Structures are given as structure tokens and as C-alpha cells.
Amino acid sequence: MPQASPRGTYLLISESLRARIAEGRYADGLPSEAEIGREFGVARTTVRRALRALEESGDVATVAGVGRQVPGGAQRAPYERIMADLLKQIREGALPVGARLPSEAVMAETYGVARGTVRRAVRELETSGHVRAQHGVGRFVSSAT
Template sequence: MLQLGQIDRADDKPPYRQIAGMLREAINSGQLTAGERVPSEAALSEHFGVARMTVRQAVQELRSEGLVVSEHGRGVFVRPAPPIRRLASDRFARRHRAEGKAAFTVEAEKSGYTPQVDNIAVTRETPNSAVAERLRLSEGDEVVVRSRRYLADGRPVETAVSYIPAAFARDTKIEQVDTGPGGIYARLEEAGHTLARFTEEVGARMPTPEERRVLQLAAGVPVLTVVRTAFDTDDVAVEVCDTVKAAPAYLLEYGFSAR
């Protein structure tokens, strides 16, 4: 049973923030679990002895933090679903490609989700200066651009855009919508570019309006950005991938050596 304290009228902190703090603690401690309905405005208003508007402000604060979501006609619920665990040291292991699985498929399945990819588009373009620099391309060189959206149990969690030098993608399924088992990296290795290492730059920010629409994000929910560059055994950059992830959907894990 949910146990909530009372507002301290002598506290300088506004009542709605005190209420938000107690609800936040209930979520973080597991008193309110993922997918569970938060007590109604009426119930919280009666418990704390405050106006409904005060309760509404408290819930809005939690909503802006991405802790709860509102469902029209049903109420407010603790954000469902644990995050997809993204283990950097394992996600590009060659054994996954040998099994015909791309990285997202492996991650989603390990986290208990059914993976799906949609909104796939493939074009040829002249890259911007940042991508060209990462891929060490000369002026006028083209890239194959592959954009897509990833879903877990039907819920959008990530968008990704890959840039592959056109010279490496030519006459491969990289230029087709369906790249085949193992994805882009399997096709690159088949073309003689054995992968050796990756670099990633991770950031966080608020989403653009278009990102909010595509990822179906509530107001105030941030995104994680990961820009990855893949290198082959000759230290040639063979792909740049720019991803935008719904922050509450992911847990990023990296391993480091102690040397």
C-alpha cells in the first residue's frame, strides 16, 4: 500500500514540489512500480489537503522528468517498461552478425522486447562537413545514407542515420532497403572491410519538435545522442551512425580497461 507523508507548511519549498518529491521517492523506491496508476488528483488533493491545481502542478513536474505518463480517460501512470540495456562491449560482436542479427535486435531481445524497424529510407548524398571529416572523404565524394526508426514492442525508442562511403556500398545490399542478415556491418565485412574498432560520442539534450513526433515523446522528455564511427582493420572509417534515443528507454553500459 502506498504510504505518503504530509506537507510541511513551515517548509520554504512550495507544496506542489513537496508532493512531487514524495511521489518521486515512491517511484524510485518501488512503492509505485512501472505501469502502476498514480493516485487520482482527487485522492491526492484529499490526502494532502490542497487544491487540485497544486496536485496537477506536482504531477506535471514528474511528467516533465519523464517519470510518469498520462493516458486520456484513464489517469496518470508510472512510465512503463524497464530500459533497453545497451552493452557497448558486446553489441557489435561478430558472433551476432554470424547469427544474422543486427545490434538492436540483440539488445531488444535480451531486454525482453520484440524488435522492429520502420521508416527505412536509402539515398545517395554529398555529406556535410562533419560526416566527411569523420569518414576522411574528399570533396565531391558521395555517401549512401540509411535512415530508420527502431521500436521495442511497438514503441519507438530510437532513430538512426548511417553514412557509408558510396565506394564501399556499391554493388552491395547496403544500397537496398533490406540489407540482409546481420545488417550493414555484415555486408561491409563481406566486401572486405573487417571491422576492428568503434568510437562513440555520447550527449544529451532536449528533442526537436520532429524528434518528439517521431519518437512519440511526452513534453520534457530528453534524448540521448550517440555518434559512432566504425573503422576496419586498416583503420579506414567505413561508417558514421548518428542516433537519437529516447532517454528513459535506454541504459548505456561501457567497459574500460584499468591500464
């Protein structure tokens, strides 16, 4: 059973994140609570306290459907960034017509998001006709436009 974090750990985490924000490292939004927790080796409740401290000081803001963002930073949802990147790869030929997309798990790891976020991005690409799903096999590029 993991030991409890010492009192005030959330303040150390919030100061570390605040320094990174000042450096401009989070222009596209903060990492997920889970990622921050893994990095600092603390429970999600400790991470939430650190993020709440950053929100109270005005260093970050929560944007519905997007997550925690640095005010003035990019306000695009993560699934939209994934869609844009996949479309770019399709248009540039890195993912040619007929190519199989990486699995949801691989893309989630690559983009640092949850599988549900990847699933939404791919579903949007399917709806727009850029990707087609073949049940039990995978998803494939169906159009380069």
C-alpha cells in the first residue's frame, strides 16, 4: 500500500507546474491528472489540490470539454488536435489510402490522451469519410482529401 504524501506536497507540485507554465511548456494545455500523478508519484487527490491552487491563483482555467488550459493558450480540444494531425499525415502521404491506422492504445500513448479521446477523433474522421472501420480488423485510410 503506497504511503501518504507529506503535508504540503500539493504546493510543491503547483509551484513546479507554475514554473513550467511560465516557461511556456503548456501552451496546448496541462497534462492529465493521471500523467501528473505518475510524474510526481502522488495520488490523484493530491494532483487535484495542486491544480485547484493553480486555478485559484489564475494560472490555469478549466475549459469544459477541453480540460485545464493556460489562459491565452490554445483552446482546442485534444480530439481536434489528434484529428488535425491524422488529417495532415493523410494529406502528406505518411498515411496513404488503404493504410491501417495505429491502434487506439498506441495513439493514446503517442498523443498522451485517454483512449476515449482517440476514439472520438477517429469517429469524427470516419464520419467525414477519411477513415473506414473494418470490424475485427482495424481502421483504414479511405480518402486523402
